[in-house]
Amino acid sequence: MKNKFIDMMQSRVLIKITGKNPERFILRLHKNKIDIIDLKKINEEQIEIIINYKDYEKMLKLNTIYHISIIKYQGIEKKKRQFFKYYHVLIMILLCIIMVYILSKVIFDVQIVTNDEQLKQRLSKTLETYEISKYHFQKDYRYLQKVKTDILKKYHDEIEWIEIEKVGTKYVIRYEPRVVKNQQKKTNYRHVIAKKNAIIESVFASSGQIVKNKYSYVKKGDIIISGYIHTNDKIKKTVAAKGKVYGEVWYITKVTYPFNYYEEKKTGKSKTVYSVKFLNKTIDLFNFHPFNDKIVKEDILLKNNILPITLVKQFQEEVVITTGMNVIEQAKLKAIALAYDKMKKTLKDNEYIISHRVLDSKIIAKGVEMKIFFSICEDITDYQEIKPVKEVE
Numbered sequence: 001m002k003n004k005f006i007d008m009m010q011s012r013v014l015i016k017i018t019g020k021n022p023e024r025f026i027l028r029l030h031k032n033k034i035d036i037i038d039l040k041k042i043n044e045e046q047i048e049i050i051i052n053y054k055d056y057e058k059m060l061k062l063n064t065i066y067h068i069s070i071i072k073y074q075g076i077e078k079k080k081r082q083f084f085k086y087y088h089v090l091i092m093i094l095l096c097i098i099m100v101y102i103l104s105k106v107i108f109d110v111q112i113v114t115n116d117e118q119l120k121q122r123l124s125k126t127l128e129t130y131e132i133s134k135y136h137f138q139k140d141y142r143y144l145q146k147v148k149t150d151i152l153k154k155y156h157d158e159i160e161w162i163e164i165e166k167v168g169t170k171y172v173i174r175y176e177p178r179v180v181k182n183q184q185k186k187t188n189y190r191h192v193i194a195k196k197n198a199i200i201e202s203v204f205a206s207s208g209q210i211v212k213n214k215y216s217y218v219k220k221g222d223i224i225i226s227g228y229i230h231t232n233d234k235i236k237k238t239v240a241a242k243g244k245v246y247g248e249v250w251y252i253t254k255v256t257y258p259f260n261y262y263e264e265k266k267t268g269k270s271k272t273v274y275s276v277k278f279l280n281k282t283i284d285l286f287n288f289h290p291f292n293d294k295i296v297k298e299d300i301l302l303k304n305n306i307l308p309i310t311l312v313k314q315f316q317e318e319v320v321i322t323t324g325m326n327v328i329e330q331a332k333l334k335a336i337a338l339a340y341d342k343m344k345k346t347l348k349d350n351e352y353i354i355s356h357r358v359l360d361s362k363i364i365a366k367g368v369e370m371k372i373f374f375s376i377c378e379d380i381t382d383y384q385e386i387k388p389v390k391e392v393e
Contacts, residue, residue, distance in 0.1 A: 007038045011053035011077035012037065019066035022047045028062055053077045089309070093276060099302055100285055103313075107136050109170040116177070119158060123173070126151060132164070132171060134159040164362065168272035171311075188385050189238045192225035194218040195382040198247025208241030218247065218380075227386050238388035247380040248354060250373065257335035258367035262323050264295070269318040274301075277310040291318040333370040334363060339372045351378050 017025060022045065029051075038050040048071065051059065057217050059070065073081055083090065110133055127133060129203040130147045139147070144164050151162055162175040192208060200216045212218055227241040269291070276283045280386060284290060289297035295317045326334060336358070343353060353376055360371040 011080075012050055012054050012074040013056055014048060014050050014071040014074060015048045015056075015059075016042075016069050016071055017049065017066050018045060018069075020045060022066060025063070025066050029059060032058065032062055034059055034062075045225065072106045089278075092309050093278075096276050096302065096309070097285060099311060103301060104169060104274065105138050106169060107132065107134060107138055107171055109134065110173065111170060112173045114175070119155075119177075123151070123155070123175075126154065127173070138166065138169075138171075151373050175246045188240060189227050189388050190240050191223045191227045191384045191386055192241045192243050192245060193382050194220055194222045194224055194245070194247065195380045196220050196247075196249055198249045198378070198380050200224070201246045201248055201377050203243065203245050205241070205243035207239050208243065210243075221384075223384070228305070228389065235389050238386065241383075243381070244379065245381045246350070246377055249376050249378045249380065251343070251376060252359065252371060252373050253339050254369070254371050255335050255339045255342070256364070256367055256369045257326070257331045257338060258323075259328075259331055261325050261326065262321070264293075264319045264321055266295070267318045267320060271316055273314045273316055275312050275314055277312060279308050291316055293319050295319055326367070328368065330362065332370065335368050335370045336372065339370070339374075343374055343376070345375070348379060351376065353377075 019025070023312075026036065026039070026047065026049070034051060034055045036049050036051060040048045042048060053073070053075075058172065070223060072078070074272045110124070110127060113125055114120050114123075127147070130139075130150075132139065132189075133138075148157060148162050148164060156178075158178055160176040162173065162177045165172045165174070192205070197219050198217075200212055200214050200218060202214060203212070205225045208227055210224070211226050212222065212224040218224060224245050225241040225243045227239050228235045229237050259265055265350060271287075273287045274285045274317050275284065275287075297315045299313045300310060301313050336356070340353065340356070347353075353374060357373045358370060359373050362369050
């Protein structure tokens, strides 16, 4: 083991000597104290030898009639020549790694999570004064704590708390607006009416008079909670009706499910990766746990017009790929499940699917096509302003 290491660290060269009676030349090398580490006779006029690289020039001076050619270099000399042969590529990769490190410390985006555009613009300008903006270097924890404290002081009437989170090369700013208790605005007089045709499932009223009860069929615009309070068939007073009405409404949806299917499902895992692209290969930098299958969005950070090398920033989302073939019954069941999922995505809190019924099912070239009827419990609350009437004593 030790000898192998020593051999690997030596600079040597494998040489072919061609000419008449090359053994004479070997004897001349011995006389001039040039070590022959290995010797192999190819034929009467050719010999291959290995010598130390430092003796190569000395050997050339001793040569008179023989043709000498280098077959290959060994040890340190081989490594040196390989390095100088590809040094421009190695330097470019090293520069890319340095560039990636520097870029990983730079802010490329600042996202303020809010629907208040005016406050967003003011907050963005304030953050810029602290250099928390695009193309500035990222800040340490203590600095960010100071920024949050200063912002809370400046916007003490508007912001309850604020958080500055670093996500890769992006800062995400979230805050909780301060709730200022104002005098409650007076609600206009109104009825609660039906938003669409339905059968009432439930009615909750905190103000007004219920005029339609559970299981009643109502058309769009029908009054359910009246803003007119009646006593003995006379309007006693007018109020702003308040409440919530849920009703059974109906939808027909059409869905197709294939026999042969390919599905990419996101796992929820994602990360930002810096990569070097060289020719047709992509080398991830510091990505120790790569995704097997992924969706990639890519931005070019650095490109060399001379060498085929590019530095890119990738946003990777892990996916699980499912492929297979369904028989007719499987495709039908999966079509119904797909329709259920699509319908559920449209529902709000406290809304749900009551039942479903398959209206039509047919086999087409792509798979199974189904028409499905859904009965949904949905919020059908709507309002209609009314004019007050003179109260009856």
